[in-house]
Amino acid sequence: MNSDDLAKKLAILADAAKYDASCSSGGAGKRSAGKGEGKGLGSLTGGTGICHSFTPDGRCVSLLKILMTNYCIYDCHYCINRASSNVARARFSEQEIIDLTMNFYRRNYIEGLFLSSGIIQTPDYTMEAIVRIAKSLRQDHHFKGYIHLKTIPNASPALQEEAGWYADRLSINVELPTSQSLALYAPQKNLNVITGTMTRLDDRISEARAAKKPARYIRGGQSTQMIIGADATSDKGILSASVDLYSRFKLRRVYYSAFSPIPGGGSALPAKPAPLLREHRLYQADWLLRFYEFQLDDILMGADGDMLDLNLDPKLAWALRNRQMFPVDLNRADKSLLLRVPGLGARSVQKILSIRRYHALRWTDLIKLRLPTQKIRPFVSVLDYSPPVRLLEKDALETIIQPARQLNLFENAS
Amino acid sequence: MQTLSIREKPGFTEWRDLARDLLQREIPPEQTLWECGAQGALALGSTPCAETREKAISSFRVSRTFLELCELASRHQDDQRYALLYRLLWRLHHEDRRLLARATDDDVMTLARLVKAVRRDAYKIKAFVRFREVKNPHGEPCYVCWYQPEHYTLELALPFFTTRFRNMRWSLMTPYRAAHWDGEALTLEDNPDPSRYPAFDEVERYWLQYYASIFNPARLKVKAMSGQMPQKYWKNLPEAALIPELIRRANPTQSSVNPLRPARNTAPQRESETPPERADPQSIRPSGLRAAKSDAP
Numbered sequence: 001m002n003s004d005d006l007a008k009k010l011a012i013l014a015d016a017a018k019y020d021a022s023c024s025s026g027g028a029g030k031r032s033a034g035k036g037e038g039k040g041l042g043s044l045t046g047g048t049g050i051c052h053s054f055t056p057d058g059r060c061v062s063l064l065k066i067l068m069t070n071y072c073i074y075d076c077h078y079c080i081n082r083a084s085s086n087v088a089r090a091r092f093s094e095q096e097i098i099d100l101t102m103n104f105y106r107r108n109y110i111e112g113l114f115l116s117s118g119i120i121q122t123p124d125y126t127m128e129a130i131v132r133i134a135k136s137l138r139q140d141h142h143f144k145g146y147i148h149l150k151t152i153p154n155a156s157p158a159l160q161e162e163a164g165w166y167a168d169r170l171s172i173n174v175e176l177p178t179s180q181s182l183a184l185y186a187p188q189k190n191l192n193v194i195t196g197t198m199t200r201l202d203d204r205i206s207e208a209r210a211a212k213k214p215a216r217y218i219r220g221g222q223s224t225q226m227i228i229g230a231d232a233t234s235d236k237g238i239l240s241a242s243v244d245l246y247s248r249f250k251l252r253r254v255y256y257s258a259f260s261p262i263p264g265g266g267s268a269l270p271a272k273p274a275p276l277l278r279e280h281r282l283y284q285a286d287w288l289l290r291f292y293e294f295q296l297d298d299i300l301m302g303a304d305g306d307m308l309d310l311n312l313d314p315k316l317a318w319a320l321r322n323r324q325m326f327p328v329d330l331n332r333a334d335k336s337l338l339l340r341v342p343g344l345g346a347r348s349v350q351k352i353l354s355i356r357r358y359h360a361l362r363w364t365d366l367i368k369l370r371l372p373t374q375k376i377r378p379f380v381s382v383l384d385y386s387p388p389v390r391l392l393e394k395d396a397l398e399t400i401i402q403p404a405r406q407l408n409l410f411e412n413a414s
Numbered sequence: 415m416q417t418l419s420i421r422e423k424p425g426f427t428e429w430r431d432l433a434r435d436l437l438q439r440e441i442p443p444e445q446t447l448w449e450c451g452a453q454g455a456l457a458l459g460s461t462p463c464a465e466t467r468e469k470a471i472s473s474f475r476v477s478r479t480f481l482e483l484c485e486l487a488s489r490h491q492d493d494q495r496y497a498l499l500y501r502l503l504w505r506l507h508h509e510d511r512r513l514l515a516r517a518t519d520d521d522v523m524t525l526a527r528l529v530k531a532v533r534r535d536a537y538k539i540k541a542f543v544r545f546r547e548v549k550n551p552h553g554e555p556c557y558v559c560w561y562q563p564e565h566y567t568l569e570l571a572l573p574f575f576t577t578r579f580r581n582m583r584w585s586l587m588t589p590y591r592a593a594h595w596d597g598e599a600l601t602l603e604d605n606p607d608p609s610r611y612p613a614f615d616e617v618e619r620y621w622l623q624y625y626a627s628i629f630n631p632a633r634l635k636v637k638a639m640s641g642q643m644p645q646k647y648w649k650n651l652p653e654a655a656l657i658p659e660l661i662r663r664a665n666p667t668q669s670s671v672n673p674l675r676p677a678r679n680t681a682p683q684r685e686s687e688t689p690p691e692r693a694d695p696q697s698i699r700p701s702g703l704r705a706a707k708s709d710a711p
Contacts, residue, residue: 050537056660057633058642061625106582107615358516368518
């Protein structure tokens with residue numbers, strides 16, 4: 001690897017891959033190279049994987065995330081690489097991808113490879129190449145790092161299932177939350193085909209786990225991504241789709257990607273980017289659903305036109321609609337209620353539960369725990385503090401508890 | 415007043431032996447003065463003899479968790495760490511055996527903060543080490559890195575490297591200690607020579623290209639990046655040299671206002687011909703709470 005040509009390809013094919021939000025290298029358990037004959041490279045540490053760097057967009061660099069090629073026979077309106085787009089094109093050879101992965105890994109730049117691709121010739125032709133690369137990394141180079149493969153929609157089931165033997169995670173993007181939107185913007189893709197693939201892979205994963213001698217098959221599970229704000233689907237529609245995906249196919253993650261207009265994207269698409277704040281609110285809601293015992297109805301009940309409030313995080317918005325639940329006595333409330341207090345994260349809740357076994361919490365304890373006291377002030381009571389009633393009743397509550405800091409976070413992004 | 419001197423880096427074992435002895439002799443923390451890395455005779459007379467040590471062990475046991483936390487905290491740069499650890503030990507013994515559960519106790523909080531900083535620092539080694547390839551005299555590839563951790567955390571990261579890069583030869587050099595792996599065994603070396611860190615690696619340019627290309631300029635969030643990768647780590651990272659330019663290009667309207675604080679002490683030395691300066695870890699400024707009173711008398 002020593003040509004400018006390779007650097008140029010890398011520039012194009014990394015650039016084209018950055019619209020995939022996933023950078024996770026976790027959830028696939030532990031693994032490491034064996035001692036035998038000095039063969040093999042790499043390990044999985046268990047847990048969430050390692051972020052090896054961060055770019056100025058605040059995102060973690062954990063995997064070598066590239067497309068095999070950005071040539072594509074499909075013409076999905078929202079996609080920068082669609083057939084009718086006039087972006088610069090490139091294609092890696094299979095060996096180049098393998099060399100880059102091994103060389104980057106040896107220098108401790110990355111946890112592994114995230115390989116996706118535009119579709120060239122046929123879906124099967126493309127998927128075969130992706131599978132060959134992963135297979136060679138595993139079998140010829142004994143690579144034990146993380147491999148995340150993007151499965152190509154419409155590729156044959158046998159190829160997709162084979163990919164599962166080499167990959168720690170497989171993903172297939174639903175792209176848009178409804179089949180109508182998909183028909184409109186990605187005419188060659190079909191939601192039933194995509195969910196069909198998810199079902200089959202989920203079945204294979206279950207089989208492998210249930211086997212007498214459980215096989216290592218896509219240990220990191222499946223994930224997917226939805227583009228937000230390219231179509232008219234409401235937040236309720238998006239979150240319902242997510243709940244559906246999590247429960248039906250046991251997806252590990254649903255990623256949300258705010259639509260941003262691309263050159264010559266066609267008149268069917270909005271001219272303006274979707275606010276990044278909307279994407280952020282959806283992630284917050286997603287978290288509440290998965291880790292905070294919230295139900296979809298809790299989050300969207302009373303919401304305006306089935307949309308999350310951009311100005312308030314969804315937990316705070318829920319609290320304001322349910323003021324009768326507050327203040328919550330931090331010394332007595334059970335865990336599920338503590339999790340509902342705006343400003344208390346799962347970790348803080350754990351600490352509160354632990355401390356109060358030994359002594360009753362006072363206000364100074366909250367300060368020492370570095371809780372956002374300004375934000376939780378109206379919602380909690382402790383031994384020596386309870387909020388004045390007017391604090392909860394005041395119409396201007398929103399302005400009191402809306403921390404200015406949070407807005408600043410998005411200053412640059414808007 | 416008892417003056418206790420800890421010479422090792424990190425000095426957990428020494429501290430443990432001294433602390434057992436002090437506890438056995440019922441010497442309260444107010445009457446101890448702990449020094450790190452000091453040379454000299456001040457410690458004479460406080461060396462525990464084997465006999466009292468045995469007694470101390472049998473008379474008082476602490477939880478394994480506490481010892482593990484002490485081991486971690488002893489790796490922190492903070493000068494007050496040994497005094498803190500002895501005070502905690504004393505209080506566990508005389509005041510409350512369940513002291514550690516009181517998460518808002520000042521000493522327990524300080525311990526938690528030291529441990530957290532050390533764990534984070536050890537994690538960052540695993541994340542931020544950037545090997546460069548050289549050939550050894552037999553023509554075999556070796557991977558070498560010079561890395562400056564904030565605390566004495568090299569040893570904590572070694573199991574990760576010996577597992578992941580088991581079948582490679584590598585050297586991981588930090589200012590206070592280096593670890594060399596030959597594919598089978600680990601050799602440690604104190605105060606290694608950083609000039610052995612190669613100035614060039616032919617693959618690194620592709621890494622820089624990748625870093626610049628995977629960045630999405632439409633979503634500039636400098637604060638989010640700096641939270642995870644503060645500037646104090648940039649000196650270890652070849653790609654960090656690209657950051658100011660990437661930000662400037664992403665946000666030309668604000669070019670007059672650099673969103674980053676003017677870099678103190680940065681300008682990563684990685685690309686220069688000269689080797690990185692050898693830094694004495696004692697000269698790395700402690701970020702700690704009750705920062706630096708000098709170690710030396």
